Amino acid sequence: MLLMQFTDSPAVVYTESAYSGQLVEEPLLVEQYGAAYDWARAAALSPEASLRRIVPAAKEFATP
Numbered sequence: 001m002l003l004m005q006f007t008d009s010p011a012v013v014y015t016e017s018a019y020s021g022q023l024v025e026e027p028l029l030v031e032q033y034g035a036a037y038d039w040a041r042a043a044a045l046s047p048e049a050s051l052r053r054i055v056p057a058a059k060e061f062a063t064p
Contacts (some may be wrong), residue, residue, distance in 0.1 A: 003034055 002014040013024040013033040024030055045053070 001033060001037065003030070003037060 002016075003011065004014065005011045010025070010027060011030050011034070013030050015022050015024065015033075024033065044050075
């Protein structure tokens with residue numbers, strides 16, 4: 001998801017998956033995407049805490 005905000009135009013959201021992309025221009029949907037992103041960011045671990053979880057997991061699943 002990419003939230004694009006402009007000084008002279010309304011904000012839009014671009015979403016992308018493996019086989020398609022979509023530009024969302026509907027203001028209410030753009031607002032909802034922004035709110036969902038804010039919630040996810042607030043719940044996310046810090047980069048340092050994320051790394052402390054990722055490194056052991058990567059070692060556990062690494063193939064020799």
